[in-house]
Amino acid sequence: MNQVSSNNSKKLKPGQIQGDTGLWEMVIGLEIHAQISSKSKLFSGASATFGAGANTNVSLVDAAMPGMLPVINQYCVEQAVKTGLALNAQINNYSVFDRKNYFYADLPQGYQISQFTKPIVGEGEIIIDLDEGKQTTIGIERLHLEQDAGKSLHDQHPTKTYIDLNRTGVALMEIVSKPDIRSPQEAGLFVKKIRSILRYVGSCDGNMEEGSLRADCNVSVRRAGEEFGTRCEIKNLNSIRFINQAIQSEAERQVEILESGGSINQETRLFDTSTGETRSMRSKEDAHDYRYFPDPDLLPLEFEDSWVKGLKESLPELPDTLRERLVLDYGITPYDAAVLVEEKDYVKFYEKAALGRDGKLTANWMISELFGALKKENLSLLNSPVSPESLGELITLITDGVISGKIAKDIFAEMMISKKKPIEIVKDKGLEQVSDDNEILKLIESVIADNQDKVKQYLSGKDKLFGFFVGQVMKVSQGKANPGIVNKLLKENLK
Amino acid sequence: MSNKKSIVDIQTVNKIARLARLNIPENDKDNLIIDLNNILEFVAQLEEVETSNIEPLASVTGHKLPLRIDEVTDGNIEDLVLQNAPEKSSGFFVVPKVIE
Structure with missing residues (x-):
């Protein structure tokens, strides 16, 4: 099946495919669905939490009972604007909600309230870090607000589907990239960067396992320098690994078809995690006839520049600027800084540990020793037995010459187990460095x-x-x- | 009344019916074609008005979209929500299998 990619694959750059007739490249655009971290839903007062009993977090608005009217959640609007600002994007003070019409059992309204021609956030861009210190800019096409659908359970009964509407109406931000992505690796880095920005802003927890962050991938192939080819959309990928696999196998499938004289059908496809391949999902020609029109239940969403300015001032330090500051303030390498800014919690921990100490040494210890030990124990930094203060004290013991670097590793291993302060371990075990x-x-x-x-x-x-x-x-x-x-x-x- | 030609034909009626999940008897379709074309012709009179420099009007009242505070004020009414369901089981709606 995969003879297309196996030839010469060692010399290919990521995103290139060697076909029988020549070299192909991928063109990829992503749509990321990010669940907003609100308490209640986008247009109703029902809870937006995950894991409640079936149909308990459902209001009559969500169940689309006749006469019910949607009222928008202000917090969700704020989060969309803050996220837009963090994506260096145009904020639209006037946006419109539209109905996207389709029939599905978990969509009681028969339409999804979304934004079509006038989204709340327009064009922006983010920078992603490639190998060897290289960077590239990926354009953002738009960000809009929309409702999530309910959940269908197909495995409860041989001939029936069970429907839970708890997720129906939960607020999503759909973030659409420009077709600027050229390899599965870049796609993964893009998702990681978006997830990091969302977490810094606090607008989405970015939890892919629980489905609060999912991606649809638009993939096409072309020979270098040619026009874009026909694309296929792979729906609902919920891990970076699956995004990588799905894009690679879809692009290889397209090259095989094109090289054997066929053409690509523009269609929606599903990624089968057991085979690692994509398959056609909706082939009916009218499946995409969504008949968008402005929702007559909702007025346009308008706000003042001064309100946007206030939100901008409330934004925390974002990963790119934070990274520059860490390099300047602590003298660490841009690479180490990039690792530390991946998560807000990493930076918090680091700055506590490194305060007034050797920044480089602290970064080394945190990234190689602490992260390594936590990974081994399957712990997150939040559950670290070693506190930032303790790590900092250990660094001080090293730089003051009280202990050697080698002894410090033994003490660190002990700290992971006993949670004792390093100086206590040094005294208990008589490990002070002899400098006399x-x-x-x-x-x-x-x-x-x-x-x-x-x-x-x-x-x-x-x-x-x-x-x-x-x-x-x-x-x-x-x-x-x-x-x-x-x-x-x-x-x-x-x- | 410049726009006299029929826009809706039998294919359009079939397509709209399918999208709306309506099962329309064959012998009703001819009348539907006539009705839909009449409606469209009537509305087409609006094309005589020059609107190229006019913003779409969302509301005649001048009201702004009201916003609500993010609080949980609703839910936990699963009996009410499921009341009209033709079939239900342990809190779920139950429908014929829909799987791709």
């Missing part, structure tokens, strides 16, 4: 006495043995001797 010249001299003398033959060899020109002596002294000190002083004193005494 006389004490180290005693150790050196005993090592020299025990290794007379090696001393002779060293003195007769075998310089490499110096490392052996350092190692022996460290060993008899149980790793506690200050390596700098050991070096200095050894040189003076091996004469």
